[in-house]
Amino acid sequence: MDFLTTVLLLLVGAGGGVALANALRTRAGVTDIRRDSVLLLERIEKVCKVVMAEGYFSEIYNYQDQKKILYLLNDPKKAMIIAKSKVLVGFDFAKVRFRLPESGEKKLIIESFPEPEVLSIDTDYKFYDIQAGYLNHFNSADYTKILDDAKQAMNERALQSDLPKIANNQIQYMMYQLASSMGWQLQLPEADQRRLDALKASAEEPAPAHKQLPGGS
Template sequence: MDFLTTFLLLIAGAGGGVAAANMLRKRTGVTDVRHESTLLLERIEKVFKVVMAEGYFSEIYNYQDQKKILYLLNDPKKAMVIAKSKVLVGFDFAKVRFQAPDPNDRMLVIESFPEPEVLSIDTDYRFYDIQAGILNHFNGADYTQILSEAKQVMNERAMQSDLPKIANNQIQYMMFQLASSMGWQLQLPEADQRRLDALRAEAERSDQPLKAILPSGNDPASSQS
């Protein structure tokens, strides 16, 4: 057997082996899926943010984009996204402004206190009913836009809910308890002080502790920081 014949037989055998392996893989339904990721840490920042309330939301977000073919025929594409989110609302204490006019009086005056804000949104997205047009197809930018808009809607819904009110009640109760435990008195900005005084008056009328008249689920022991 000469060299050329041997070489051709080796090639034929290798080809047959690859074909047999592919056939076996298709029959057994085994696929070779590989994942590769690269994690880059851009920066680390020190923050003083405190979570005072968390809420769980479900949202159905419908996306539709109209495109005309030759300025005559509509070529729409649409998708439905179902999002389930955990929203954390709290305060950035780096924005708090306070002073102690006379340390001997043990009075801490809060000059400015931030509004509650959404600190994080942890969302699980599911895409359903994705319908591309004839020429109006989905691309990576479309999915990025859909997720960005859905997250913005979730943020707005959270701020329109009772979460900010619950967070406000939580933080005031926590701060007064902390100051009291250290033998200090706390004076809030005028509007916040009036609101707290009203809560105290209600508690006295109902003969209940201040904590009891806060909205349900506001036990500071269950809050996160």
Template sequence: MDFFTTALLLLVGAGGGVAFANVLRKRSGQTDARRESTLLLERIEKVFKVVMAEGYFSEIYNYQDQKKILYVLNDPKKAMIIAKSKVLVGFDFAKVRFRTDENGAKILAIESFPEPEVLSIDTDYKFYDIQAGYLNHFHSEDYTKILDDAKQAMNERALQSDLPKIANNQIQYMMYQLAGSMGWQLQLPDAEQRQLDALKAQTERELDSTKRLPPGQ
């Protein structure tokens, strides 16, 4: 058998092997899908934000868009989204304005304290009942807008809940305890000081009632 005959047989055999491997791959359901991602770091910022309350929310968001064909016939598209979110509420301490006593006394006076804000929303979205119109189809920007609107609705719902109040109470009491542990006296603006005094009184009552409970309860 000469060289060319041998080479021809090798090529035919290799081709048959590749074809057979492709058949087996298709039958086994394997694909050659490739995924690539590129991470771009835009900037790093130093922040002093403290999480004081955490809440979990579920939201059913209905999206509907009406489009008229030839200004006569309606061609709606709609979708239902179920969003489950973990919301963290806290404070940006860069916005706190304070001063110390001019006479050297250990008094920390808070002149201005920021409102609690949503620091992050971690949301899991699931789309259900997606119905496109005959000509009114869904596009990538539609899904982006739906997710943005759903996240904004979750942000507003979190701010309307008890999370901001809980975060306020937490931060005031934490600062009070921290200042006291270092021998400092904390002074808050009038409204916040009244809230802190009420919280301290409530805490003392709860501790007192706990001490009065019989052993084992």
């Protein structure tokens, strides 16, 4: 038996052994699952963002894509996604513009204050009723677009809710209290100052007296 024949017999024997092992493993119901992950840190940035309001939202998002086969027959695919999100709304203090008066008095003048913004959206997605067409199948790009659209819709819904108003009231009153505790005055832009004055007046209103019920002591 020459060398080449010996090598071929060894390869055939090894292949048969692997095939037999795979068959036995399949019959025994043993599954070999391997998961690998790679964490890449792109960059670290210094931020000065403050969360002032937190909201929880649920949304049902319907996705449908129509595709024509040979420009005649419709071949639709559709999916329903239920998204539950925790939305944090706050401010980026790097956008605040302020100055101190030249007189030297303890007064902080805010010339420009940023609008509240969505700082983060933590969303849990669940797919239901996924129906692919005969030739119009779902691919990774479709799922990415669905999740991006659902997240964008959640972002718009959060900005249309009461979260921005609550965040505005919170930050302005907090800044006022902090400045007052240090003996400083706070001056905001005109519209914000009116809102702050209304908040201060509401907070300083005495609680309504309880009326005594007839026959009480």
